Amino acid sequence: MIRKGVTICAPATSSGGALSLIRISGPGCFDICDRIFFHSGNKIVMAEQKGNQVIHGEIRDGDEVIDDVLINIYKAPRSYTGEDSAEISCHGSPYIVRRIMELLISKGALTAFPGEFTQRAFLNGKMDLSQAESVADIVASVTKASHRIAMNQMRGGFSAEIGKLRSELLRFVSLIELELDFGEQDVKFADRKELLQIVSKVKELADKLADSFRVGNVIKNGIPVAIVGKPNSGKSTLLNTLLNEERAIVSEIPGTTRDVIEDSVIISGLEYRFIDTAGLRDTSDIIESIGIRKTQEKIMQASVIMMVDEISELPELINSRADAIRAMITGFEKRLIVVINKIDMGDQERINDLKRKIYLDTDDSLVFISARDNTGLDKLKGRLGKVLEKEKLSQEEVIVTNLRHYEALAKVSESLDRVIGGLRDGIPEDLIATDIRQAIHYLGEITGEITSDEILGNIFKNFCIGK
Numbered sequence: 001m002i003r004k005g006v007t008i009c010a011p012a013t014s015s016g017g018a019l020s021l022i023r024i025s026g027p028g029c030f031d032i033c034d035r036i037f038f039h040s041g042n043k044i045v046m047a048e049q050k051g052n053q054v055i056h057g058e059i060r061d062g063d064e065v066i067d068d069v070l071i072n073i074y075k076a077p078r079s080y081t082g083e084d085s086a087e088i089s090c091h092g093s094p095y096i097v098r099r100i101m102e103l104l105i106s107k108g109a110l111t112a113f114p115g116e117f118t119q120r121a122f123l124n125g126k127m128d129l130s131q132a133e134s135v136a137d138i139v140a141s142v143t144k145a146s147h148r149i150a151m152n153q154m155r156g157g158f159s160a161e162i163g164k165l166r167s168e169l170l171r172f173v174s175l176i177e178l179e180l181d182f183g184e185q186d187v188k189f190a191d192r193k194e195l196l197q198i199v200s201k202v203k204e205l206a207d208k209l210a211d212s213f214r215v216g217n218v219i220k221n222g223i224p225v226a227i228v229g230k231p232n233s234g235k236s237t238l239l240n241t242l243l244n245e246e247r248a249i250v251s252e253i254p255g256t257t258r259d260v261i262e263d264s265v266i267i268s269g270l271e272y273r274f275i276d277t278a279g280l281r282d283t284s285d286i287i288e289s290i291g292i293r294k295t296q297e298k299i300m301q302a303s304v305i306m307m308v309d310e311i312s313e314l315p316e317l318i319n320s321r322a323d324a325i326r327a328m329i330t331g332f333e334k335r336l337i338v339v340i341n342k343i344d345m346g347d348q349e350r351i352n353d354l355k356r357k358i359y360l361d362t363d364d365s366l367v368f369i370s371a372r373d374n375t376g377l378d379k380l381k382g383r384l385g386k387v388l389e390k391e392k393l394s395q396e397e398v399i400v401t402n403l404r405h406y407e408a409l410a411k412v413s414e415s416l417d418r419v420i421g422g423l424r425d426g427i428p429e430d431l432i433a434t435d436i437r438q439a440i441h442y443l444g445e446i447t448g449e450i451t452s453d454e455i456l457g458n459i460f461k462n463f464c465i466g467k
Helices: 029-034 094-106 116-123 129-140 144-154 157-181 192-211 213-221 235-243 286-301 315-328 348-357 377-385 403-425 429-447 453-460
Strands: 008-011 019-025 037-039 053-061 064-074 085-091 223-229 261-267 270-276 304-310 335-341 365-368
Touching: 008 094, 008 116, 019 029, 019 094, 019 116, 029 085, 053 094, 064 094, 085 094, 116 129, 116 453, 129 144, 129 157, 129 429, 129 453, 144 157, 144 213, 157 192, 157 429, 192 213, 192 403, 213 223, 213 270, 213 403, 223 235, 223 286, 235 261, 235 270, 235 304, 235 335, 261 377, 286 315, 304 315, 315 335, 315 348, 335 377, 348 365, 365 377, 403 429
Parallel strands: 223 270, 223 304, 304 335, 335 365
Antiparallel strands: 008 019, 019 085, 037 053, 053 064, 064 085, 261 270
């Protein structure tokens, strides 16, 4: 819901800290603050103060002093929302925050909806839609990689790339439509080979951005790692060791893990979502069978599969289980790491024998560990840290992390495919122009140049209140 002409307020910090921040924005911002804020015991007119300054004073309800505060004044358009805005820094007591919010509302402010401050920043031209979405990604980032990508997008890196694509297509369609205007005179303003080169180049860039979503999505949401293998091979012990806590039940009885257990840990600046699964074996136990079916589902959902086996196992059986997993993930961008556990119960000769006999595919890895005493865990983490090695990212590279952006870029690519086919097959210019305009439309949806209240509602409803 878009509310224009009203003043909104909300706490911008979570409760429990020593300090809290309350945001106010809108046309009545300064008037509302004037009625509850006192500087050196006197009221002031905030509209007459300089913008971008901090004033010390008190928040009062009549003669009652609620708190000693600092108030930051921002005058339109030099504010986050582009409107007259203020931020009250007060003590973090939930009682104080509640009283100040009640005072602001009693003087005419409305409680902000989730994301309403950032929504106003977008509507007032302070940022485009993709930059606004990156604000939520920054708040939610838990790793250095996800934070860097979100910061790059908020600073306009992704918007700049979309702008390049859009400007090229606008130049293209203008040439086509100019020819249509002079159709009766058979005037040609652009060589068909040159137009084909332009569209092919734009499609290549759009596809490159869309392809980056595979990497961007796992960086943003965490890399899913399925821990699989036969029962009692040490999968749950390995999970507990990686997480450094007793997350999964460990027992000598095979089939103890019957459901999926998930938790996350950060390795080499990336978040990994480990999934401990039921042991793979033939069983008549109905509950265990359900767990095994879930294991197979998680294998298909994971980016990395860690197949855990014991050092005492026959190499041909290890190879057979690994081949079964490879058959399940054929055609998918997934990595298999074969983990030989319990090396504390073997010797170097046995390790060397398995190294010779275990079959590895192109992107497979083989790691020997003892989950019980932490032997080899650093090597295993090193292998996990190389999961995205083929897609090493430069500091300035633009990565797509948003599903909405990916879907729009996929539609851009489809439209440009039709344009390329039309240029090659001699299809009339007016039909080609229609497909170009469609591609421009989808690019505009990404940045918000073309949007609707429904799209905005879906985007900003997932924001936290105060942002």
